[in-house]
């Protein structure tokens with residue numbers, strides 16, 4: 001469902017954030033994009049989300065090319081970035097309605113979907129309060145609901161558990177696990193290996209913009225000769241640094 | 242272009258901004274505080290100070306006081322229609338006395354005395370004041386007027402003794418009449434406040450929205466999420482541009498209303514609370530704004546197109562910034578530019594008016610508003626400014642659009 005082929009992203013003549021990177025994620029899986037700080041994860045996800053254009057290479061999402069069919073791509077994906085950006089003076093419900101509007105969801109569909117998500121994320125009491133009153137955990141619920149308001153078949157999570165406590169973190173992981181089904185894919189980017197180990201079937205490890213390895217979690221561990229993903233990550237990334 | 246998407250963006254910015262009650266209230270109240278302060282408050286304050294000085298009995302040091310003719314002394318000490326008299330006190334060193342502040346002014350009567358009749362050589366009487374102090378100019382005028390009156394009385398005496406009337410002195414005289422119209426008089430040296438306040442009102446309302454909806458959204462990360470939805474970048478930027486423009490226009494309306502309201506009440510307030518020097522003071526400073534219907538619409542036309550242009554600049558500049566703080570820093574020069582241009586152009590009688598200068602962004606609008614206030618604006622001038630502003634509004638809107646479509650700008654590191 002997600003195909004990344006030989007992409008390179010050059011910000012400036014000196015800064016090459018991603019270099020000749022390729023990986024594929026299939027429907028029905030949670031795919032991990034793992035790498036240390038500055039590895040190029042966010043840059044890659046922004047290219048998938050049509051926010052940045054690759055310097056070279058192609059990306060396709062659900063069969064749509066990011067360059068030629070950006071709007072189709074955007075209709076297909078939902079994104080959670082580390083930012084947690086909500087509109088402080090709007091209520092949770094207003095924020096969700098605002099975004100639903102851009103997917104041309106009718107009023108009824110929107111309300112139905114908000115009710116669904118409100119149950120799934122246990123955020124009923126948040127909906128009519130302004131975002132400025134939320135705790136970080138509450139914010140993250142609205143952020144996730146906003147990302148999937150239109151039932152996207154591709155969910156992209158970039159450091160989605162940033163700054164969350166144990167309970168909120170668990171809720172995010174559970175939501176991601178529950179979101180995956182045979183026609184959907186979740187792309188989960190993180191530098192926390194425990195989360196990847198718990199959640200992902202397969203993963204790509206990148207460092208300095210380059211692919212280090214792409215495989216199932218168990219094969220990655222085997223390759224590095226350890227049964228701990230963090231140790232495997234450490235051994236695999238150390239080789240190129 | 243999907244107008245329902247654009248409208249959605251506008252609506253969200255509108256409610257977000259209006260719900261920021263404190264900031265919103267301030268932007269509405271500000272013009273209603275600043276306008277009366279400048280148009281009524283300052284003339285009132287200066288007028289009362291100035292009037293107070295005229296009504297005060299200043300102490301004047303006199304060298305050789307004993308030599309002063311009684312008639313001159315009477316003139317100096319007596320009250321006249323234009324002010325009360327002064328108190329005379331003998332001193333020996335006039336400069337030191339003034340500098341030490343013992344006396345507010347001093348005069349020196351020659352040791353040899355003063356003439357009591359005309360016909361001999363001219364005798365000089367020195368008057369000592371601190372020349373650059375506004376206050377001393379009042380006492381200085383009292384003293385020189387008194388000396389002049391005394392001198393004239395001697396001449397009149399002399400003329401009478403040979404059978405001539407006082408009019409012999411002045412067979413012809415020049416009479417100056419202020420040919421400024423009411424609006425020009427209203428302009429005064431404070432006229433610069435009109436463009437300045439208008440500029441501040443536009444930026445006051447619009448810059449909060451501009452910063453919040455561009456750099457602010459960028460900093461929070463919500464802009465990224467918005468751009469990931471099916472809305473096109475051009476729709477986002479048009480929505481934000483229009484939202485900013487709405488608040489800029491709102492600022493113009495509030496400010497012009499404040500002008501009109503203030504100019505309606507100011508005559509009553511000035512008459513009720515103004516001191517004796519009030520009428521002179523309002524003539525100099527300006528205190529009455531006489532817009533008239535034509536002036537009102539001219540001001541509105543300039544204000545509205547200036548608002549369009551500034552909105553484009555605001556959005557183009559703020560989207561470049563990565564954070565609230567950075568955006569606010571970028572806006573400081575824009576704010577200063579409005580004030581400095583207004584004050585600078587105040588002395589604009591020297592600026593040769595040309596189509597080019599009226600079409601120049603900001604300067605043209607400031608000049609135009611001054612012209613409107615002074616009743617000198619012609620339809621050609623207004624049209625030049627309006628067209629100039631619209632052209633620059635289009636250019637700045639283009640830059641706002643361009644900045645939104647550039648990933649180097651949206652995702653600057």
Ligand SMILES: Nc1ncnc2c1ncn2[C@@H]1O[C@H](COP(=O)(O)OP(=O)(O)OP(=O)(O)O)[C@@H](O)[C@H]1O
Nearest residue numbers: 011015017036037038039040041042043652653654
């Ligand atoms: N807009 C930009 N302009 C220039 N360089 C950039 C830009 N954005 C990112 N970079 C650089 O590109 C590299 C990759 O950054 P990126 O944000 O993609 O990494 P990341 O894997 O998401 O890191 P993190 O875990 O810290 O979020 C870094 O060296 C970063 O400094």
Ligand SMILES: [Mg+2]
Nearest residue numbers: 041042043159
């Ligand atoms: Mg990142």
